[in-house]
Amino acid sequence: MDKYDVVVIGAGNGGMTSALGLALKGARVLLLERHNIPGGAATSFVRGRFEFEVALHQLASLGTEQRPGHLRKLLTEYGVIDNLDFHCAKHLYRSVIPGSLDITLPHTREGIVCTLQQTFPREKDSIARFIDLCFNFCEESNEGFTVNAPDCTPTKYPLFFKYSLRSSKEVLDEFFSDELLKTTLASFWSYVGVPPSGMGFSDLAGIIWEYVVYKPFHIRGGSQTLSNALIDRFISVGGEVRFNCGVSRILLDNNRAVAVVTDQGQEICAQAIISNVSSIVTYVDMIGADQLPKGVLDSFRGRQPGISGFMIWTGLDCEPADLGIEVGTTFIHSDTDMERAWRATKTLDPPLSIDVTCHDAVDPGFTGEGICQVVVGAVVYGQPWEAVPPADYADKKFEWAKSMIDRADQLYPGFKDSIEEMEIASPLTFQRYMGHPGGAIYGFDQFIKDGTWFCGDTSQLSEHDLHDLPVDRVLRASSNRTPINGLYFAGSWAGMGGFSTVLRNGATAAETVYSDLGRSL
Numbered sequence: 413m414d415k416y417d418v419v420v421i422g423a424g425n426g427g428m429t430s431a432l433g434l435a436l437k438g439a440r441v442l443l444l445e446r447h448n449i450p451g452g453a454a455t456s457f458v459r460g461r462f463e464f465e466v467a468l469h470q471l472a473s474l475g476t477e478q479r480p481g482h483l484r485k486l487l488t489e490y491g492v493i494d495n496l497d498f499h500c501a502k503h504l505y506r507s508v509i510p511g512s513l514d515i516t517l518p519h520t521r522e523g524i525v526c527t528l529q530q531t532f533p534r535e536k537d538s539i540a541r542f543i544d545l546c547f548n549f550c551e552e553s554n555e556g557f558t559v560n561a562p563d564c565t566p567t568k569y570p571l572f573f574k575y576s577l578r579s580s581k582e583v584l585d586e587f588f589s590d591e592l593l594k595t596t597l598a599s600f601w602s603y604v605g606v607p608p609s610g611m612g613f614s615d616l617a618g619i620i621w622e623y624v625v626y627k628p629f630h631i632r633g634g635s636q637t638l639s640n641a642l643i644d645r646f647i648s649v650g651g652e653v654r655f656n657c658g659v660s661r662i663l664l665d666n667n668r669a670v671a672v673v674t675d676q677g678q679e680i681c682a683q684a685i686i687s688n689v690s691s692i693v694t695y696v697d698m699i700g701a702d703q704l705p706k707g708v709l710d711s712f713r714g715r716q717p718g719i720s721g722f723m724i725w726t727g728l729d730c731e732p733a734d735l736g737i738e739v740g741t742t743f744i745h746s747d748t749d750m751e752r753a754w755r756a757t758k759t760l761d762p763p764l765s766i767d768v769t770c771h772d773a774v775d776p777g778f779t780g781e782g783i784c785q786v787v788v789g790a791v792v793y794g795q796p797w798e799a800v801p802p803a804d805y806a807d808k809k810f811e812w813a814k815s816m817i818d819r820a821d822q823l824y825p826g827f828k829d830s831i832e833e834m835e836i837a838s839p840l841t842f843q844r845y846m847g848h849p850g851g852a853i854y855g856f857d858q859f860i861k862d863g864t865w866f867c868g869d870t871s872q873l874s875e876h877d878l879h880d881l882p883v884d885r886v887l888r889a890s891s892n893r894t895p896i897n898g899l900y901f902a903g904s905w906a907g908m909g910g911f912s913t914v915l916r917n918g919a920t921a922a923e924t925v926y927s928d929l930g931r932s933l
Contacts, residue, residue, distance in 0.1 A: 416442045416652075417933045418925060419672050419682040421659045421698075424452025424846075425911060426902030426918035427688030428642040432490055433922025435651040439933045442680065443651060444672070446658030451639030452688075452846060453853065454911065460833040462727035462785055467853070468635040469603075469741055469769050469787075470628035472619070473912035474498060481626035483912045486919055492641040497632035499775040504623055506742040507599045508823060513592045516739055521547070521624050532593045542587045542597070543620075549575055550621035553614065577860060580616040581608035581751075591748035598750055599743040602767060602791045603910065605719035607754035610859040615908075622912075630740065630774045635911070662687075662698045662899065667705060669899035672698075683932060684925045688903040688918070690848050690855075692717070705895045715862060718909070719757060720794040720839035720851035724813050725787050727833035732773045732784050735824040740774040743767050744819055760800070760808065762815035763790035768823070786827070788816050794839030794850035809838050854909025892921040893928075900925055 420431040423445035431443040449455055453467040475481030480488070487493040504524070506516040515531050517524050525543050529536045549571045566573040575583065580601070584594045598608045600619045608616075631638055643653060661673040662685060671681045687694040692712070695704055732738070746753065746764040753764040772784035779785045800808050813836050821828040842851030856862060892900045902921040904914050926933065 414442075414678070415681040416440050417682065417929075418442070418684045418686060419444065419680055420686045420688065420902075421672065421694075422452065422688030422903070423447070423450040423639075423643070423653065423655075424688050424903055425454050425639075425914040426904070426906070426921065427452070427686070428639065428646065429486070429490070429915050429918030430686050430688070430900075430902040430921040430925075431651055431653075431918075432642055432646045432649070433919050434925060434933075435646055435649045436490065437922070437926055437930070437933070439926075441646075441651045442682070443646065443653040444657050444659055444674065445653065445655050446675070446847075447845075448655050449636075449639075450643040450653070450655075451636055454635035454639045456634045456636040457835075459725070459835055460727060461783070462725075462779060462833050463634070464725040464727070464785055464835065465634040465636075465771060465787070468631065468911055469767070470501065470623070471498070471631060471911055472622045472628065473626050473916070474629045475626035476500075479626070481622070481912075482916055483626075486916060490642070490645060490919075492638075492645050495641045495644075496638060498629045499632060501628040501630065501740045501774045503739045504628060504741075505599060506739040507596045507745070508742060509592070509595065509745045509747060510822060512747075513595065513745075515596055517596070519624060519627050524620075524624065528593065528596070531596075532590050535588055535590055535593055538587045539593075542583075545571070545575070545583075545587075546617040546620050547624075549614070549617050575617075576612070576614050578613045579609050579860060580611045580613050583613045583616075584608065595745060595748045595750060599745075601750060601754070602743070602765065604858050605791055605854045605909070606857060606859050607751050609751055610857075612858075612860040615858070628740070630771050630778070632775060632778070634771070634778075659698060662694070664699065664703050664896065667895075668897040682898075683929055684898050684900060686900045686902050686921055686925065688901075689905075690717075690852075691901055691905045692849050693847060694899075694901070699896075708895055715856050717794070717848065717850040717852040718854045718857040719791045720842050721789055721837070721853050722763065722792050722812055722816075722839065723787060723789040723837045724816060725833075725835045725837075726785065726817075726827075726831045727779070728784050728786060728827070728830040729782070729832045730784065730826075730830045731782065732770050732786075735826050735830065737768075737770050737773050737784075737786070737824055740771065741767065741769055742823070744823060757790075757792045758796060760796045762812050763792055766790045766816050766819060768820050783832075786820070788820050790816065791853075792839060794843060794852070797839045798850075805838075805840075809836055812838075848905075853904075855904035855907070858908055892917070892924040 417439040418441045420427050420443045431441050435441045473481040473483040475484050504517040528539045553572045658675040659672045663671040669685045756764045769787045771778040839851035902918040907917045
């Protein structure tokens with residue numbers, strides 16, 4: 413019987429960084445992946461002469477060498493930064509409502525304020541105050557404190573206490589009256605997957621702050637290059653990875669995770685097991701409800717798998733400039749009613765808000781000379797698609813694709829006629845490839861009520877402290893520990909979704925395991 417210090421289930425972003433982080437500390441780590449390549453959503457696929465980027469739109473938290481963000485520091489610490497080539501986007505995004513709004517925001521604080529003030533002069537003072545609030549709030553809340561610390565008081569952190577539990581819609585309504593301006597500033601709601609009324613202001617402010625301070629980046633070669641670099645580094649420091657090798661069960665002994673059983677029936681023992689798959693799948697399918705501590709499943713009440721996606725990858729026989737595509741990320745809205753747009757994501761009606769991503773507009777030659785790739789996508793829930801009869805599935809999928817491509821073609825005339833290759837994915841596609849309930853791409857819904865209890869580094873909290881809490885608080889207080897000893901989580905189901913967030917969460921999982929078991933590894 414094989415035995416390792418740590419077994420990591422799933423070679424997605426969180427799984428890779430948690431495995432590498434522990435291998436760098438000298439642990440004997442086995443990484444198991446059911447696919448034949450690493451990366452999870454951080455992968456690519458080939459159609460014709462195009463290699464399509466699966467999921468990455470804009471990479472956050474990277475920063476520059478002069479002002480590195482958390483992700484650059486992590487990749488440097490892990491020894492992979494020199495194997496990657498990044499390109500900085502000059503713009504945050506373009507926001508469009510045909511006939512009503514067309515504005516492109518630069519990636520600087522001064523540029524955003526100036527652009528917004530020129531477009532919405534009546535809201536000039538409020539714009540400056542709002543952007544100041546976003547920055548001051550983030551700088552205050554990023555000090556790494558925990559909400560139960562003695563010095564965490566409204567006197568020391570006034571903005572955190574005033575705004576951390578307020579919705580983005582509430583704060584936007586407080587500052588502005590122009591609905592077009594609110595729509596412009598809230599365009600990032602699809603990066604969280606909940607509407608402005610349910611999206612915490614802390615999330616909106618955080619996204620704006622991250623992209624302005626550390627800039628939006630793209631990776632030359634796509635996210636598969638990052639995944640390959642992480643796996644190569646993992647192997648070089650003694651880690652072991654097995655592809656085409658999924659996990660069917662996690663074995664417990666007296667409420668401690670002690671082994672996994674692979675799809676081939678092999679039992680592998682470990683002191684710690686890190687799961688990078690959905691917590692629902694981990695608990696229900698891999699462990700079994702009858703083996704769980706009391707209250708674990710009850711803790712999921714009021715939570716649900718989050719939003720999924722509908723994606724159309726297109727390979728074009730022209731350069732972006734030939735179609736007037738100058739910005740890497742463009743949000744196209746039907747109108748200013750973002751709440752209605754979100755409600756539509758729970759139906760089988762074509763989406764009201766879509767996004768158009770072109771990596772070649774940021775990194776010329778990303779795809780190749782004389783060609784480019786454009787991804788037209790939307791966030792939508794998977795449940796309605798699960799109810800589509802198999803005989804109707806293809807027709808519904810192509811109906812959506814036609815609607816979304818027509819809208820992109822209206823903004824970029826000639827787009828439709830330039831398509832050489834195309835691939836379409838519905839939420840069922842994401843569910844099949846990622847194994848997530850409902851095809852969720854960000855884990856659980858990230859409404860304000862679903863925020864974590866602690867704001868700081870949870871790896872510094874003791875395992876005993878967490879086990880003294882009620883189980884529902886444990887699951888929300890800690891991103892990585894679980895009520896089962898020796899079992900940890902990494903990835904979007906243990907926190908927020910998004911590339912940089914999940915990569916960092918995997919690293920935190922490694923720190924947490926090492927904090928608990930370091931002496932015995």
